[in-house]
Amino acid sequence: MKKLLAIALALALTLSLAACGNGGEPPADGGDAGADLAGTYDVVIWAPEAAVDLTKSQVADFNSSNEYGITINATVEPVSEADAATNMITDVQAGGDLFFFAQDQLSRLIQAGAVSKLGASAVEFAKNNNNAASILAAQSGSDLYAYPLTADNGYFMYYDKSVVPDSDADSLEAIIADCEAAGKNISFELENAWYSAGFFFGTGCHSQWITDDDGNFISIDDDFNSDKGLIAAKGIQKVVTSKSYVNSSNADFASGSAVVVTGTWNYATIKDQIGDNMGVADLPSFEVDGQSYHIGSYSGCKLLGVKPQTDAVRGAALARLAQYLTGKDCQLARFNSFGWGPSNKDALADPAVTSDPTLAALNEQGNYAVPQPNIHGSWWDIAKVIATDIKASDGSDAALKAALDKYEQSIQAVFSMSDDVKNAFTVIGSINGDGWTLDLPMTADGDIWTSNEAYTMDAGVEFKCRQGMSWDVAYPADNFVVETAGTYYIQLNAATGEVSLIPA
Amino acid sequence: MKRQNGTDPGNSSVRRKHKSPQVFFKEIGEILGEYSDGRYLRLSKLQKLIYKILAFFRAIPFAIAGFFKNIGKNIKNAAISLVNEFKDIGSTFAHGDWKTRVSYFVMGFGNITRGQILRGLLFLLFEIVFIVYMIVAGGHWLSLLPSLGKQGPTQSYDPVLDTYTTVYNDNSFKILLYGVLTIFFIIAFIYTWRLNVKQNKLAEQYLKSGKKLKGDKDDLRSMVDEQFYKTLLALPLTGILVFTVMPIVFMILVAFTNYDGAHNGFSNNLFSWVGLDNFNTLFSWQSAGGGQSYSATFGEILAWTLIWAFLATFTNYFLGMFVAMMINKKGIGLKKMWRTILVMTVAIPQFISLLYVSKMFARNGLINLTLKDTLGWISQPLPFWEDATWARVTVILVNIWIGIPYLMLITTGILMNIPADLYESARIDGANAWQQYTKITLPYMLFITGPYLLTSFTGNMNNFNVIYLLTGGAPTNPAASGAAGSVGYTDLLITWLFKITTGAESQYYLASVVGIMVFVVVALISLIVYNVLPSIKNEEDYQ
C-alpha cells in the first residue's frame, strides 16, 4: 500500500520533470522577412554593480530615440565583468542577453557558444568607431564576437609621493629601496600572469595564441623561455624577493603600501586614501647587467557581448541596442561617471578624456603595452606560477631558467594534452561549396568514424578524411570522388583507411 | 574499578618502553598469520591496535578472493531466484482465475474486483501514468541514451536582418538526466507490476481458504499502525531518491563521458561516452605538461587532506575537551558566561567570521600591521597565507578557533555523565589528576565518542568551507600547475574538485572522477575504523 503511494509520488515528480524537459526550448516564432524590428523585447542585461543605474537610463534613452520602434523592457542585473564568463557558462540559456565582460574571457565565451557573431553591418559599425586595439580584443580568427566598451583595461603605477619622490618613480630599484627604507609595501600582483607578463614584454618577449574562426586555439607563439626572458625573470626577482613585496592589486595605501600597480578603477579610492600625495605614472624601468628595460604591460578592453538568439528579429533588435550602448555618447557618459576610458575614437578625442591624469598615465604606459589578444584559459594558471617559482628559487640563473623551462613545457603540453583533437578525424573537401578550408567533425565508434551530419553532395564533389587537422594521416590516398549525387553520411574505417558513403 | 587501578598504570608503559621496535612488530607479525587468543591478549594496547589494522589489510585479498569465489555462487543463486520468479509469474497466470489474468495487463483489476478499491485504483493509475510517460517522453530519452544526442546546435545567417541565429537541437545533459530517470521509472514499474501479480495470487489463496481480505479501511488504519514506518519514510525517501541518489548516479555516469566546458552538451558541442579514458588521465603517471602528473598531484592533495583531517579532528577534540574540563572544574565561577562567549562562534555564520579572519591574516592585514607598525616586533610581514607551511599551520589554528566551542559543548555533557564515584575511588587509590584523566576520562570519552570521531574525520576531509573561505587553496603549488584548476598547498580534494568544475576548462568529467576517488578513500577509512573500533558496530548496545 505505502509502497504504491511512494512510487506514485516519485512518478508524479518524474513526470513533471520530464514534461518540462521536453518543452524547454522557447518556440522560435520567426519574424517575417523584412527589417521591421518594431516591438517590445524583454531583455536581461548584466552590468557591473557600479554601472547598473547608468545602464538603465541609457536603455531608456535608447527606447525614446531609436528609429526602429524598438522598446526594450530591460532588467539590469549587477554581475561583475570578471565573472561574466563563469556565469554565462553555468547555463547559457538562462544568462544575460547582453553582458559586460573583460576581454580575456572572450575565447571561453565563444567556446561555450555564449556569444553571438556580429553581422556585417555591426562589424562595420564597430570597426569604424573604435580604435584598433579594441577591435583586436573582440576578434577571434577573422570574426568579431563583441562590441568594444572601453579601452582602459590596463595597469600603471600609483605611488605615495611622501615615500617615493617623483625623481625615483621611473626606476624600479629606487622605488624598492625607498619603500624598504620607509617600511612600506609595494603592491604588485606578480603572481598573476596578467601583471607578470609585463616584465617579459619589457625585454622584448612575445606570447601570442593563434585561434581559428571558431575560437579554437591552434597553437602558441611564445618566447618567454629565452635569454630575453631570463632578463625579465631577474626583474621579477627584484620585486618578489623584496621584503616590501605584496601580491595584490587592491588600493592598499590604507594598509601599508606606498606603491600600487593597478588600473583606473582604483583611482577614486586611492585619491581618497592619500589625497595630494598621490602620484600617477607609467611603470618604472629595471636594470639588469647595466642595461635598462621599461616594464611593459597588457592593455585590454571591456566588451559587450550578445547571447546567441534563436529568433533573428530579436537578434537584430539586440544588435541595435548593443550598438547604441557602445556608441560615443554612452561611452562618454561612463567616462564621466566612473572614469572608464573609452574605446570610441571620437570619445577618445574629447578634451575631458585627453586631460584625465590616469588615462594620461595609461596612455604613456601604452607605448610599452601589448594589446591583449585572445588567450587560452589555462595560460593564466600556467603563467602565474612563474613568479611563484622565482620567489621560491635560490635566485641563480639556473634556477630562473628552470622556472622558464617548466613554463614552456606546460604551455606546449596544452596542445599535446588535447589528444581528442590530435586523434580525431575530420572531413575536408569541396562539400557545401566549400573550397577545402573547413574541417567537418566526425565521431568515432571504435575505429569507425562517421561524420556528425549528412551532407548533400553533387556528383564530382571531392573530399578527404584527415587526422588532427594535418595531412600526415589522411584517407583515401587520392581524393574521394562522389559518383552519384545524394545526401550521405561519410564513414571512415581508420584501421583500414577505407572511406565510404552511407545514404542518409 | 579498584582492581583496574590496582594494576599499576605505570607498569604497562614501562614494559612497552623496553620493547625494541623489532620485538614490538615481531610479536604482532608472529600471530598475524595464525589465530592465537593467548598471544593476542599478551600484546600491549598499541600493538593490539596495529594488529587490528594490519589484520584488516591482510584480510583484503582474502575478502576479494572470497568475493570472486562467491560470485559464481551468487550468480547461480540470483539466476535460480530469477527463474523462480518467472515460474511463479507463469504458474500464477496458468492457475489463476480470470480476474488475476486480466490483472497481468490491467494492473489493479484483481484488487478492484475483489473489493480492494483504493489499492486497485493506485495500481491502475500507476500503469496509466507509466504508459503515457513512456509514449510521450520516456521512449524518446531512452533511444537517445546510447549516443547522448546526434545533432548539436547549428548556426545560420539571416541576410535580410543581418544577424546570426542559433538553432538548438539535442541536449546531451537532458538526455542523460531523463534517460537515467526513465530507467529508474522502468525499474519501479517492473517492481510494481510484480507486486500486483503477487497480490493477486495471495488474494486468491486468501479467498479460497475462506479468509476475509483487508478492505480499504484496514489499509488506511495500518498506515498509522503496523505499517506506520512506511508512511513516515515515504516522503523522506522519495526526496533522497530524487535529490541525492539520482544525482549521484548521474555524476558517476559523467565520469565516463567527455562532459566539460568545450562539450557542454547543448550550446556548443554535445558530449559522448568515452569509457575509462578519464580514469586513465587521472592515474597515468605521465606528466601533465611541465608539472607533475595528475596522479602525483592527486597523491599530494590526498596526503594533505588526510593530514588535515587527522589534525583538525584531534586538535579540536583534545583542546575542546580540555576547555570543557577547565570550565567544568569545581570552583571555577561564571561557567555560563565562558560557555556563552565560546558558543558565539557556532552561531555566527562561517562565511562572515572566516572571511573576516582570512583578511586579518593577510600580508597587509590587521595582524601583520599591528605586529610590524604598531608594536614593531617584526620587520617583515609574516607569510600566513603565502608560505606553504605557514598557511597549513594557520588553517589548522583557525579551524581550532572554529571547532573548539562545538567540541566543548559536546564534551561538557558527556563529562558530566561520568559517574563521580569512579573519580572518588581513583582518588582514594591515590591517582593524580593526569592518571585520572588517562585512566577514566579519556577511555570513557573515546568509547562514547568513537562514532562521532569517525564522522568528524570524514567531515573534515570534505571541509569545504574552512579552506575555501580562508585561503581558497592558496598558496599556489607550482609543481601542480599542469593539473586542472591551479592547485594550491592548502587545497583539499573537495576544493580541488570545486576548482576543476569552475576553472577555465570546466572539466566536469575529471571532477566526477575525483569525486569517485574521494568516495573510495572515505569508504576505505570508514571500513577500517568500523573493523577496528568495536563500539561503533553495535548500535543496540546503547539502547
Next chain:
Amino acid sequence: MSNNKHHMGMKTLNRLSNSAIYTLLVIISVVWLIPFVFIVLQSFRVESTYQVGYVVPHQWGFQNYINLWNSDFKRWYLNTFIIALAAAVLQTIIVLCMSYTLSRFRFKLRGPLMRFMLILGMFPGMLTMIILYRVLSDLGLTQANAVPGLILVSVASSGMGYYVSKGFFDTIPKSLDEAARVDGATRLQVLYKIILPLAKPIVIYTILTAFMGPWGDYVFARYVAFGTSAGYNVAVGMYSWLTNDQINNMYTTFCAGGVIVALPVTILFLCLQKYYVEGVTGGAVKG
C-alpha cells in the same frame, strides 16, 4: 597537624590551578571575541569604506547601515529568512520522521537502508551541484525563483541527516512505547502522545540547526541564483561585495551586513543553547 598542613597545601595548589585556569579562560575569551568586536567596530567606521590598518574608527556613524538599507540587502535578508523558516519547519518534520522510524521500527530493509544512506553520505555533495541546478532550472526554480528551489533541495535531501536525532530517540526507553501499545494506542498515537513530548530538546535542536544552515549557504545558493540579485541569499550577495571591483566601496558595508546577519541568529542560539547542548550530547555521540 601534619594532616592539616597537607590539607592547606592542597588548597593552595587548588587556588593556584584555579587562577591559572581563570587566566587561560580570559585569554581564550579575548581571542574568541576579538574578530567579532572588530567587525562591529568596522561597521561603524564612516571616514572610509575600504580596509584600513586600524580598528577603532576615527569617525563613528550609521552610514554603512544606511547603505545596507538602500541596497538589495533587504531582499537578500528576506530571502534567507524565508528559506531558513521553511527549512526549519519542513526539515524538522522530515528528519523526525526518518529518525523516529529508524530508531523504533524493526523492518526487513532497515539495516540495508541505513547502510545505503551511510554509503550515499560518503559521496562529496559538491559534485551533484550541477545536476541539481539543471533539475531546478527545468522546474523553473532558479535565478529569481531560487528561494523555493533552495528550499526544495535542502528539504528533499534532509532525510540523510537523521543520525543525531536517531541517537537521541535511542536514549528514550522502548518500554514506554510498549506500555502504550499494550493499552491499545496506535503507532501514530505513541509518536505524538509519548515520544514527541520527551523529545523536545532534539526537536528544538533540529529546528535550530535547520534554521541556522541557510544563513551561511554560499556555493550552491550562488550556483542556483546566478546573475539574478533578486534570488540571492545574504551569503551570496555579501560575498559579491568582497570581489576586487567592489571591496573598496563595500568593505565596511559588508561588516555592517555581517552584524545584522549574525545578531538574530546569535540571540536565538544563545536563548536555545540549553536545548542545543541537550540535543547534541544526547544524539551526536550515541550511534
